[in-house]
Amino acid sequence: MFIAHAPSGYLLATHFVERARSLPVRASLAVAAGVIGGLAPDFDMLWFYLVDARQTHHHKYISHWPVLWLSLLMLALLWRQVRPSSASAVVLGLFAAGGLLHMVLDSVVGDIWWFAPFVDRPFALFTVPALYKPWWLNFFLHWSFALELAICAWALATWRRRQRARPIRGVR
Ligand SMILES: [Zn+2]
Numbered sequence: 001m002f003i004a005h006a007p008s009g010y011l012l013a014t015h016f017v018e019r020a021r022s023l024p025v026r027a028s029l030a031v032a033a034g035v036i037g038g039l040a041p042d043f044d045m046l047w048f049y050l051v052d053a054r055q056t057h058h059h060k061y062i063s064h065w066p067v068l069w070l071s072l073l074m075l076a077l078l079w080r081q082v083r084p085s086s087a088s089a090v091v092l093g094l095f096a097a098g099g100l101l102h103m104v105l106d107s108v109v110g111d112i113w114w115f116a117p118f119v120d121r122p123f124a125l126f127t128v129p130a131l132y133k134p135w136w137l138n139f140f141l142h143w144s145f146a147l148e149l150a151i152c153a154w155a156l157a158t159w160r161r162r163q164r165a166r167p168i169r170g171v172r
């Protein structure tokens with residue numbers, strides 16, 4: 001997935017914020033945590049290009065291991081159970097959920113090692129045939145890119161709805 005990670009994190013976090021009965025943290029911070037979590041696994045591209053010299057598929061790094069994001073999410077849920085008023089638990093939870101959603105979306109047409117580090121086998125729902133050059137054109141011309149565009153459109157519509165619903169400052 002290329003362009004829909006931040007929008008999907010945004011959708012996940014706004015869904016949670018709009019349904020949470022009590023939110024011990026500012027909604028904007030909670031949404032930011034989801035967006036950053038949605039992007040976070042791909043920060044490993046810096047390591048891939050700058051340190052690893054493109055020697056390893058970046059989905060093999062720990063930042064793309066589902067077990068990492070699942071563990072962080074479990075930790076956040078436990079934390080919130082023990083201290084329901086903890087803002088950090090909500091921030092961590094949305095960050096981790098964003099990261100886990102990134103794994104699911106990467107897995108649509110990309111390899112994700114779902115059982116790493118225990119099983120060295122990647123899983124992908126669909127494969128993108130190599131028909132064009134450069135390589136990224138194959139992804140942009142594949143049907144799955146329509147899914148990315150749909151997620152972006154959904155996030156944009158949600159953002160506009162939330163903007164309209166915001167009270168105008170200074171007006172009582
Ligand atoms: Zn990724």
